[in-house]
Amino acid sequence: MTRKSLTETARLDVLAIGAHPDDVELGCGATLARIAAAGHTVGILHLTRGEAGTRGVPEEREAEACAAGDALGATAVEFLHCRDGGLRSGEPEEDALIARLRAWRPELVLGPSPRDRHPDHGRAHRLVAAATFYSGLARRGQGEPHRPAAVFSYMQHDPFEPRFVVDVSSFWESKLAALAEYRSQLHQEGDRERASRDEPPTKIASPEFRAAIEGRARHFGQMIGAEFGEPFWTPLPLAVADPMSLLPGGLR
Numbered sequence: 001m002t003r004k005s006l007t008e009t010a011r012l013d014v015l016a017i018g019a020h021p022d023d024v025e026l027g028c029g030a031t032l033a034r035i036a037a038a039g040h041t042v043g044i045l046h047l048t049r050g051e052a053g054t055r056g057v058p059e060e061r062e063a064e065a066c067a068a069g070d071a072l073g074a075t076a077v078e079f080l081h082c083r084d085g086g087l088r089s090g091e092p093e094e095d096a097l098i099a100r101l102r103a104w105r106p107e108l109v110l111g112p113s114p115r116d117r118h119p120d121h122g123r124a125h126r127l128v129a130a131a132t133f134y135s136g137l138a139r140r141g142q143g144e145p146h147r148p149a150a151v152f153s154y155m156q157h158d159p160f161e162p163r164f165v166v167d168v169s170s171f172w173e174s175k176l177a178a179l180a181e182y183r184s185q186l187h188q189e190g191d192r193e194r195a196s197r198d199e200p201p202t203k204i205a206s207p208e209f210r211a212a213i214e215g216r217a218r219h220f221g222q223m224i225g226a227e228f229g230e231p232f233w234t235p236l237p238l239a240v241a242d243p244m245s246l247l248p249g250g251l252r
C-alpha cells in the first residue's frame with residue numbers, strides 16, 4: 001500500500017489511532033479486519049513513525065505500517081509527527097489530528113487507553129480525547145466540524161476491565177498477517193537465527209511477547225465463548241437496541 005494523502009482519501013467509517021506503528025495492529029488489528037470485511041471503510045493513523053524504537057529506521061517502519069494496514073483491509077494509512085519517546089500532545093498536534101478527523105469524518109475512533117506502561121500511550125489517549133472533542137467545535141480551527149459518535153480504547157500493555165469484547169476468531173489470521181509485516185519489530189516464525197543478528201533484543205521482539213498476545217486474545221475470547229477476542233474500554237455505558245444481540249454465541 002502506498003500512503004494516501006488527505007485529498008485522495010474518501011471518508012472513513014472507522015479510524016484507529018496509535019502512538020507508534022504496530023500499536024493499532026497489536027491492540028485492535030483483528031477488530032479492524034472484521035469491520036473492514038463487513039464493508040466499512042477503515043483507516044489507521046500512527047501519531048509517530050516509531051523513530052525512537054530500538055530496532056529499525058523510520059522509513060522501514062513506515063513501509064511496514066503501510067503493508068500491515070493492507071493486510072487488515074485499511075484504505076488509508078497515515079502518520080502524524082508527534083515525536084516518538086516523549087509524544088507531544090499540545091495545540092499543534094491537536095490541530096493536526098483535528099484536520100484528519102474533519103477530512104476523514106469517522107463515526108468510530110479506536111485509540112489507546114488512558115494509562116499504560118509506555119508513557120506515550122497515555123499521552124496519545126489524551127491527545128485523541130481532546131482532538132475528537134474539539135473537532136466538533138465550529139470555532140476551533142479550519143474546516144467543517146465533525147465529532148465521532150464514539151471513541152473506544154483498545155488494550156496494550158496494562159490490563160483493564162473491558163466494557164466489551166469483540167469476537168475476532170475469524171480474523172485472527174488477518175491480525176497475524178499484519179503483525180508479520182513488522183519485520184523490524186516483532187518476533188516472526190523461524191526467527192531464531194535472526195535473534196543473533198546485529199539488532200538488539202527488545203521485549204516485543206521476543207517469542208514470549210508473541211505468545212502473550214495470543215494468550216490474552218484467547219483469554220478474552222474464552223470469556224465471551226469465542227476462540228479469540230479483543231477487549232475494549234469506554235468511560236460511558238453502551239446503548240443497546242436489542243438485548244438479545246448481547247447473548248454469547250459459544251459455550252455456556
Ligand SMILES: [Zn+2]
Nearest residue numbers: 019020023118
Ligand atoms: Zn506504542
